[in-house]
Amino acid sequence: MQATATVLVYSDNANTREQVRLAAGRRPAADAPQIEILECATQPAVIEALDQGGIDICVLDGETAPVGGMGVCRQIKDEIFHCPPVLLLIGRPQDAWLATWSRADAVVTHPLDPVAFADALAALLRTRLLAGA
Template sequence: MANPTVRSEDSVPLRVLVYSSDAATRDQVMRALGTRPHPDVAEIEYVEVATEPVVIRTMDAGGIDLAILDGEATPAGGMGIAKQLKDELDACPPIVVLVGRADDRWLADWSRAEAVVEHPIEPFRLAEAVVSLLRRA
């Protein structure tokens, strides 16, 4: 069986939701990953989201392969949103939570996010987490 994350000429881009109330954080995530973070992974198409209601509505609609949620976003943090999505969606895609402090990892574990990456965002660390999850998805 073919791996859907492996890139081919006619492959469909993977849809990655990036949530943060801060446009600079969303931009940093997308620039860190680029459109193709690894040769084995299909091209990425980003869905930028700035508010919790839009995250919920977009995830409910389906078609998202992975979500990156900013745990430092306000007024709704990514960890709480991750927990809600994991509790409410039957087929929730993998989630990466961005945390402000290493001590917040326990909360990210509580949220049932599959990966945690700390601010400031290190491109290689973020790409490693994202590629690993996309390969498993």
């Protein structure tokens, strides 16, 4: 198992980034690798980080402005070769269809449920590791 996985967290809200960091912890599940969080508050920072490589999972806040996580998700799925899996945070369960449009790999709603978030993150990490990325 890889020693550490890098999780990119995109949100313009520092409180949301903190909630993600706390919910993920150092390791979201016993069988998942330890994680390092890379915080991005702007869409250009996300693109730059992904272009540099080394990102294992992206957590994108669908409520971010001016460029929401759903739009960023669709963009990176189109533009980033071997795009990492994306966990999308949505404001309402009714927005799940937009998450499908954006091609997110998993969805969790706000307010963040720490257990549901950690489970979704761990599942994506397992899938990523099994794929050998």
